[in-house]
Amino acid sequence: MDDEYVEQVLGIVEQVPPGRVTTYGLIAEALHGSLGGGPRQVGAVMAAYGGPVPWWRVVRSDGSLPDSHLVEARQHYLGEGTPLRASGAIDLRAAVWLPEDAVEGR
């Protein structure tokens, strides 16, 4: 995949404010104007290059986390004060952050 795409995705993730989260779909949507791809590509990038970024601030559309890092991410949520629901997932209604500003410059 193009490094541009990776740069964009990682850039957005790094810009997500603490206590806030965004979804793969939103990121994909934000980059859709510059680079094609869908939520799956965002996830693929995260899996490959998401190491050095706060990937736990990127959740699925229902506010749940990838089943692969639930526990680890949960520690970060508790530490950053992310609005968690009783379900253990995130309260998207309150925690969702729109990446539109992050990519607006290009």
Added chain:
DNA sequence: AATATGACTGTCT
């Protein structure tokens, strides 16, 4: 070139 897979999403049952 074709098939299978994946840190996804939305709709239907």
Added chain:
DNA sequence: AAGACAGCCATAT
């Protein structure tokens, strides 16, 4: 509310 099904796009084999 939870599970099944289909659509989506890039990478790997």
